Amino acid sequence: MNGTPxxxxxxxxxxxxxxxxxxxxxxxxxxxxxxxxxGHPIPKSAASWFYxxxxxxxxxxxxxxxxxxxxxxxxxxxxxEAYESLLYLTYEQDLGWFMRAxxxxxSNFMVGIMLLHMTQVYLFGxxxxxxxxxxxxxxVLMLCTLGMAFTGQVLRxxxxxxxxxxxxxAIMGRVPFIGEGLVSLMLGGPIIASETLxxxxxxxxxxxPGTILALVAVHLRMVxxxxxxxxxxxxxxxxxxxxxxxxxxIIKKEGIPFAPHGIWKDLxxxxxxxxxxxxxxxxxxxKGPTGPPYPADIDTLPRPDFFFMWIxxxxxxxxxxxxxxxxxxxxxxxxxxxxxxxxxNNTGEKSWRRRPIAVLTVILIxxxxxxxxxxxxxxxxxxxxxxxxxxxxxxxxxxxRPPLExxxxxVMQNVQCRNCHAIDGAGGHRGPDLADVGARMTKDQLVxxxxxxxGNMPAYGKNLSPYEVEAVVSYMASLRPKGQPPxxxxxxxxxxxxxxxxxxxxxxxxx
Amino acid sequence: MSxxxxxxxxxxxxxxxxxFSRRDFLLKLGIGLNIVAGAMISIPLIGYxxxxxxxxxxxxxxxxxxxxxxxxGTTRLATFENAYKRPWDGEAAIIPCWVRRVSGxxxxxxxxxxxxxxxxxxxxxxxxxxxxxxxxxxxYEDGEHAAGPPPRALYTYKYKVExxxxxxxxxxxxxxxxxxx
Numbered sequence: 001m002n003g004t005p006x007x008x009x010x011x012x013x014x015x016x017x018x019x020x021x022x023x024x025x026x027x028x029x030x031x032x033x034x035x036x037x038x039g040h041p042i043p044k045s046a047a048s049w050f051y052x053x054x055x056x057x058x059x060x061x062x063x064x065x066x067x068x069x070x071x072x073x074x075x076x077x078x079x080x081e082a083y084e085s086l087l088y089l090t091y092e093q094d095l096g097w098f099m100r101a102x103x104x105x106x107s108n109f110m111v112g113i114m115l116l117h118m119t120q121v122y123l124f125g126x127x128x129x130x131x132x133x134x135x136x137x138x139x140v141l142m143l144c145t146l147g148m149a150f151t152g153q154v155l156r157x158x159x160x161x162x163x164x165x166x167x168x169x170a171i172m173g174r175v176p177f178i179g180e181g182l183v184s185l186m187l188g189g190p191i192i193a194s195e196t197l198x199x200x201x202x203x204x205x206x207x208x209p210g211t212i213l214a215l216v217a218v219h220l221r222m223v224x225x226x227x228x229x230x231x232x233x234x235x236x237x238x239x240x241x242x243x244x245x246x247x248x249x250i251i252k253k254e255g256i257p258f259a260p261h262g263i264w265k266d267l268x269x270x271x272x273x274x275x276x277x278x279x280x281x282x283x284x285x286x287k288g289p290t291g292p293p294y295p296a297d298i299d300t301l302p303r304p305d306f307f308f309m310w311i312x313x314x315x316x317x318x319x320x321x322x323x324x325x326x327x328x329x330x331x332x333x334x335x336x337x338x339x340x341x342x343x344x345n346n347t348g349e350k351s352w353r354r355r356p357i358a359v360l361t362v363i364l365i366x367x368x369x370x371x372x373x374x375x376x377x378x379x380x381x382x383x384x385x386x387x388x389x390x391x392x393x394x395x396x397x398x399x400x401r402p403p404l405e406x407x408x409x410x411v412m413q414n415v416q417c418r419n420c421h422a423i424d425g426a427g428g429h430r431g432p433d434l435a436d437v438g439a440r441m442t443k444d445q446l447v448x449x450x451x452x453x454x455g456n457m458p459a460y461g462k463n464l465s466p467y468e469v470e471a472v473v474s475y476m477a478s479l480r481p482k483g484q485p486p487x488x489x490x491x492x493x494x495x496x497x498x499x500x501x502x503x504x505x506x507x508x509x510x511x
Numbered sequence: 512m513s514x515x516x517x518x519x520x521x522x523x524x525x526x527x528x529x530x531f532s533r534r535d536f537l538l539k540l541g542i543g544l545n546i547v548a549g550a551m552i553s554i555p556l557i558g559y560x561x562x563x564x565x566x567x568x569x570x571x572x573x574x575x576x577x578x579x580x581x582x583x584g585t586t587r588l589a590t591f592e593n594a595y596k597r598p599w600d601g602e603a604a605i606i607p608c609w610v611r612r613v614s615g616x617x618x619x620x621x622x623x624x625x626x627x628x629x630x631x632x633x634x635x636x637x638x639x640x641x642x643x644x645x646x647x648x649x650x651y652e653d654g655e656h657a658a659g660p661p662p663r664a665l666y667t668y669k670y671k672v673e674x675x676x677x678x679x680x681x682x683x684x685x686x687x688x689x690x691x692x
Binding site: 078079080081162163166167169170171172173174175178179180181182183184185187188189190191192193194195292293294295296298299300301302312315316318320323379381382383385388414415416417419420430453456457458459460462463 | 561588595596603635
């Protein structure tokens with residue numbers, strides 16, 4: 001008698017819950033919605049590890065929305081207070097540093113996974129008939145995501161943000177005819193100041209995220225209407241006339257509902273992404289803020305965030321005559337090609353195994369971006385601003401030298417040669433390393449180079465006395481690896497070195 | 512025998528004859544009214560957003576400091592409070608520039624922004640060069656291009672000397688589109 005009411009209590013609780021659910025479902029049609037969205041049929045072959053990047057990007061977006069909303073609890077989008085509020089967030093607000101770190105690492109993960117998603121879609125031919133709109137909305141989503149990355153770096157409102165805006169304004173200023181207006185429109189006024197921050201805040205928090213959500217809706221709707229791309233079989237060509245029927249046959253024959261039968265790999269990927277963001281946030285923490293955004297504090301080395309480092313490198317490496325073209329014309333053309341891809345490459349082979357040009361394109365793009373990013377971080381083209389006062393001169397380049405050469409070394413140090421020229425690796429890398437310059441250039445050539453400059457070196461003629469030039473050149477002429485003769489003027493007929501001359505050279509060369 | 516709804520006959524028949532029905536007219540009126548309303552609402556929206564695009568501000572005479580702050584033959588960093596300043600601009604409105612006093616009342620006042628992509632150039636007294644930390648632009652002491660990617664000499668401000676004080680015409684961030692501020 002005791003057991004019966006207890007059992008019926010559980011049963012009735014269960015029945016009550018079921019009743020509530022059924023009532024809600026009757027009013028809201030949840031199970032119907034679920035069946036027709038998450039439960040949409042996918043080809044069995046599409047339940048693959050290669051197909052998890054889309055949902056993983058969406059997950060990163062959700063994490064960004066949550067952490068970003070929480071950061072806005074404390075952040076103040078005012079030019080005079082943003083930096084202070086960032087310091088408060090990082091050092092005083094409980095777990096503020098962690099929220100900043102998650103938002104920062106979330107953005108890195110989002111950009112990275114989005115690129116993987118795009119690469120996979122490209123290599124698997126998923127942009128082809130009939131999924132052109134999915135590809136195009138995806139391209140716009142990529143642009144929006146990069147827009148979020150740039151505007152987000154501005155909201156950090158530190159010195160990198162300030163000078164990053166300066167670079168943006170300088171690029172806008174290169175646009176013909178309307179450049180002046182564009183700079184003013186971008187900055188919201190004549191200088192980088194309060195209205196600049198406010199409009200980037202609005203872009204980052206309202207305008208771009210709103211656009212992203214709307215586009216994600218279209219992007220996902222397309223997955224439902226046109227179906228997920230089947231895992232391409234090499235040699236199986238897409239034809240506009242037959243594809244829809246073939247796809248319907250695949251779904252009929254081996255279709256499975258995405259949820260619950262095809263979703264477990266996406267779930268595993270989701271856990272990996274969350275774990276990765278948590279791990280990076282906890283171990284590496286948030287980025288910056290670097291120094292305060294005081295333009296008057298010019299002792300700064302402005303560098304962009306990871307995603308834009310390659311653009312920074314391109315800006316340094318392009319020849320001057322093609323710079324405006326490269327900054328203003330090439331990006332829109334590249335974007336146009338991306339948008340047009342599904343139209344000039346609409347049918348045919350989907351599998352990457354039979355699309356060598358597609359594979360090579362991907363490898364080339366990753367290689368170029370990777371190398372440019374690496375170069376951006378090392379930036380060998382930048383003078384090392386403190387090398388003249390800070391870089392050491394190895395002892396072997398000082399020891400046992402006559403006073404004139406030592407004086408030359410002092411002059412070299414004082415007039416900032418080392419900012420661009422390293423000696424044995426220490427110093428700037430804008431110009432060549434001077435450790436072996438005596439073996440490459442004659443004294444006359446060295447004098448000419450120092451006095452007149454050229455080959456991307458300023459002329460020092462006005463700033464050095466003849467005595468200083470003599471000292472610097474004597475020192476440089478002595479810099480050559482052991483056993484190497486000094487450089488010889490090719491216009492002077494060569495004389496085979498005598499034994500004594502060779503001996504002197506050997507003695508000289510010990511430096 | 513036709514089985515159509517007797518209520519519908521009149522309008523349907525009139526539409527078949529190429530006449531506007533009442534329903535059709537009201538639909539077109541509704542669309543037309545919304546086109547007018549849409550145009551009206553977009554005027555202030557576009558005007559608000561594009562005001563900064565259209566409004567090109569003139570430079571303002573700004574005090575840099577007393578002349579004796581700038582000894583002859585030197586190049587020194589000076590700062591000024593930007594003429595166009597909002598109360599909540601904070602330190603962002605304190606703009607630096609390089610002042611070169613050639614001799615007497617002859618000056619050159621250079622903008623801090625490199626002409627390549629706007630990074631702050633730094634002055635090196637010993638080599639008499641300005642160097643940029645971003646992409647390696649270098650300029651001579653008179654602002655002329657010496658090396659690196661910049662397409663032109665440093666931007667200069669117009670200046671004037673009044674009552675032993677140096678003023679510059681400033682207020683706008685110089686770019687290639689507007690180099691003469």
